[in-house]
Amino acid sequence: MEQALQFNIGGIKCDNDTCDYRDDSVKVEDYDKWLNKPCPKCSTNLLTEADYNNVQMLLQTAQMINSLTSEQLEALTGNIDNDEIVQMSIEMNGTGKMEFKH
Template identity: 90%
Template structure:
């Protein structure tokens, strides 16, 4: 069975409004190395504990959903026949708040 939920998480950027630092080569499995590290350009915190915890929660949620049987997924989704693929992005800014944006297909 194909995964019900797929997370494509990577890269890191500075959340300070006046800074444009970003490194898209950073892999999610290396985020622990970036935790509470200063931005090379402005010294702001690049990855807060809150945002790191949110990423871990998203990954754990995906793992839990993907471990479900098709019957469990149907029950969770309200027994619909909808196989629609929805893409969304999640924005984080160091405050522990997440903004989910559904992307148009």
């Protein structure tokens, strides 16, 4: 069965509004190395524990949903069109708040 939920998570950027630092080459599996590290440009915390924990929660949620059988997914989603592909982005700003954008 194809995965029901996929995330494309990667890269890191400074949340300081006056800083433009970003590194799109950072892989999600390396986020632990960036936890509470200062931005090389402005010294702002690049990855807060709140945002790191949210990323881990998203990954665990996808793993749990993708482990369900087709029958379990159908029971969970009811009349939702299970073939629909929805793409959205999630923005985090260091506070632990996630903003979902369609």
